[in-house]
Amino acid sequence: xxxxxxxxxxxxxxxxxxxxxxxxxxxxxxxxxxxxxxxxxxxxxxxxxxxxxxxxxxxxxxxxxxxxxxxxxxxxxxxxxxxxxxxxxxxxxxxxxxxxxxxxxxxxxxxxxxxxxxxxxxxxxxxxxxxxxxxxxxxxxxxxxxxxxxxxxxxxxxxxxxxxxxxxxxxxxxxxxxxxxxxxxxxxxxxxxxxxxxxxxxxxxxxxxxxxxxxxxxxxxxxxxxxxxxxxxxxxxx
Amino acid sequence: xxxxxxxxxxxxxxxxxxxxxxxxxxxxxxxxxxxxxxxxxxxxxxxxxxxxxxxxxxxxxxxxxxxxxxxxxxxxxxxxxxxxxxxxxxxxxxxxxxxxxxxxxxxxxxxxxxxxxxxxxxxxxxxxxxxxxxxxxxxxxxxxxxxxxxxxxxxxxxxxxxxxxxxxxxxxxxxxxxxxxxxxxxxxxxxxxxxxxxxxxxxxxxxxxxxxxxxxxxxxxxxxxxxxxxxxxxxx
Numbered sequence: 001x002x003x004x005x006x007x008x009x010x011x012x013x014x015x016x017x018x019x020x021x022x023x024x025x026x027x028x029x030x031x032x033x034x035x036x037x038x039x040x041x042x043x044x045x046x047x048x049x050x051x052x053x054x055x056x057x058x059x060x061x062x063x064x065x066x067x068x069x070x071x072x073x074x075x076x077x078x079x080x081x082x083x084x085x086x087x088x089x090x091x092x093x094x095x096x097x098x099x100x101x102x103x104x105x106x107x108x109x110x111x112x113x114x115x116x117x118x119x120x121x122x123x124x125x126x127x128x129x130x131x132x133x134x135x136x137x138x139x140x141x142x143x144x145x146x147x148x149x150x151x152x153x154x155x156x157x158x159x160x161x162x163x164x165x166x167x168x169x170x171x172x173x174x175x176x177x178x179x180x181x182x183x184x185x186x187x188x189x190x191x192x193x194x195x196x197x198x199x200x201x202x203x204x205x206x207x208x209x210x211x212x213x214x215x216x217x218x219x220x221x222x223x224x225x226x227x228x229x230x231x232x233x234x235x236x237x238x
Numbered sequence: 239x240x241x242x243x244x245x246x247x248x249x250x251x252x253x254x255x256x257x258x259x260x261x262x263x264x265x266x267x268x269x270x271x272x273x274x275x276x277x278x279x280x281x282x283x284x285x286x287x288x289x290x291x292x293x294x295x296x297x298x299x300x301x302x303x304x305x306x307x308x309x310x311x312x313x314x315x316x317x318x319x320x321x322x323x324x325x326x327x328x329x330x331x332x333x334x335x336x337x338x339x340x341x342x343x344x345x346x347x348x349x350x351x352x353x354x355x356x357x358x359x360x361x362x363x364x365x366x367x368x369x370x371x372x373x374x375x376x377x378x379x380x381x382x383x384x385x386x387x388x389x390x391x392x393x394x395x396x397x398x399x400x401x402x403x404x405x406x407x408x409x410x411x412x413x414x415x416x417x418x419x420x421x422x423x424x425x426x427x428x429x430x431x432x433x434x435x436x437x438x439x440x441x442x443x444x445x446x447x448x449x450x451x452x453x454x455x456x457x458x459x460x461x462x463x464x465x466x467x468x469x470x471x472x473x474x
Contacts (some may be wrong), residue, residue: 021295024344044390079429079439080450148439196291207281208319209293219305224368226361230306 010060013084017069019194020061028061029053031069055112057144078114079148085164085176086116086147089190090155093161094121094145103154107142113146116151157183277318278325290338295345301356313353320346387420388413428454433464440471 015022031050036043054073062096085210086092099121108117123140130136145151152161157176162178164185174183188197194199197203203212223230231237284290301309325344330337361373382389395413399406428451435447436459448456459465460472 019294020341021344021348023348024341027344028340042344046390077435077438079435079442082444082446082449127261203293206291206293216303218303219308220303221305224364226364226373227309227357228308228361231310234307
C-alpha cells in the first residue's frame with residue numbers, strides 16, 4: 001500500500017479547486033529521504049519517502065505545509081464520511097464556541113480533515129509583523145470547524161441548522177434534502193469556483209491558451225492508416 | 239496547457255534546421271534568426287514574476303477529434319514549451335530566483351502523455367484490423383502495482399521461479415511466507431485504525447468505516463478492547 005495511496009488521500013475537491021495537475025501536487029508534496037539509483041541494477045528500485053502527512057489549514061502543495069510536515073507528529077483520526085455535503089458559499093450555522101447559533105458562509109473546505117472554514121465566525125486574533133519596537137498588526141483568523149458535529153447546513157425555509165441527506169428527485173437529480181422539513185438545499189454557484197476563475201465562462205484566455213473555437217474544431221477523419229503512414233502520405237515521403 | 243498553432247512557419251524552420259558549431263569558419267548562420275534561441279526563454283515580462291497564469295492540459299477527448307497532422311504540430315508546440323519551461327526552471331535554480339508556476343511542466347507532460355495515448359489508439363486500431371496484433375508501444379511502461387507489497391521485485395521473482403528445482407521451491411515457500419506476513423501486518427494495522435476510529439467517534443457511520451477498510455470485519459470490532467472509550471457505545 002504505497003505509491004499512489006499517498007495521493008488518494010487528497011480529496012477531489014482540493015485538486016478541483018486548485019486547478020493543479022495531480023502529478024504536480026504529488027511532486028510538490030514529495031519528501032524523499034533516499035532513492036536508489038535506477039541505473040544500477042544491483043539496487044532494488046526503492047524510494048524511502050514520507051507517506052503519512054498531516055493535513056493542515058495550508059494546502060498540500062504549499063511551502064508552509066511542507067514546513068509543518070517536516071517532523072513527525074501524532075496521528076490524527078479523521079472520521080470517514082460516506083458523502084461530502086458542504087460546498088463553498090453554503091450557508092451554515094455554527095453549533096459550538098462563542099459564535100454558537102450564528103450563520104455564516106463557507107469560505108474554505110479542507111476535506112482531508114473534515115473541516116470547513118466559515119467566514120468571520122469562530123475567529124481568534126493574532127499579531128503579525130511584530131518587531132522589537134513595532135507591536136505589529138492584529139489580524140483576524142478563522143479556526144476550522146468539524147463538519148460532523150460543529151456545523152450544520154441552514155434550511156432556507158426557516159433559517160435554522162438541520163441535518164441533511166442526499167436524495168434523488170423525480171428527475172433523477174441528486175440533491176441535499178433537509179431531514180427536518182424536507183426542503184431542498186440547492187448547491188451554491190460558488191461551489192464550482194476555482195482559484196483561477198469564478199465561473200468557467202468568465203475565465204480570461206491567456207496568451208498561450210488555445211482558443212475555445214480552435215479546441216472544439218473537429219479535424220479527424222478516421223482512415224485505415226497508422227499515424228506514421230498518414231504523415232508520410234501528407235508530406236509525400238513515400 | 240492549451241497552446242496555439244499560430245507559429246507554424248517558424249516551428250518548421252526550428253525543427254528542421256541543423257545547428258552549426260559556434261567556432262566554425264562558415265560565416266553567419268544564415269537561416270538563424272536571433273530570436274530562435276530566445277524561444278528557449280519565457281516572455282521577458284514573466285521574468286521575476288511570482289505567478290504565470292495558464293490554462294489546463296488537453297484532455298483525451300479533445301485530442302481524439304484532431305487529425306494526425308494537427309497532433310504532430312501540437313506535439314512540437316508542446317515540446318518547445320516544455321523545453322522553454324525546463325530551461326527557465328534550470329536557470330531560475332542556478333540564479334536562486336523563484337520559478338513561477340512550476341505546475342505548467344506537469345500540465346504539458348499530461349498533454350503529451352495523452353497525445354501519445356491517442357496516437358497509440360489509432361495505430362492499435364489499424365494493427366488489430368489489418369495485422370491482428372496489438373500495436374507496439376515505443377516506450378515500455380513500468381508502473382508498479384500499488385496494492386502489491388513486493389511490487390518492486392515481482393518481475394525477478396517470476397523469472398527465478400520458472401525453473402522448478404529444490405532451490406526455487408524453497409524460495410517460493412519463503413516468498414509466500416513474506417507475502418502472508420506483510421498482508422497480516424496490513425490487516426492488523428487496518429483493524430487497529432478502525433478500532434481507534436470507533437473509540438474516538440462512537441456515533442460514526444459504520445458503513446462508511448467498512449467501505450474505508452474492506453478487509454476488516456467492523457461488526458467483530460465491538461468485542462475488541464481497543465474500541466472502548468469513556469463511553470459504552472460499540473461494545474458487546
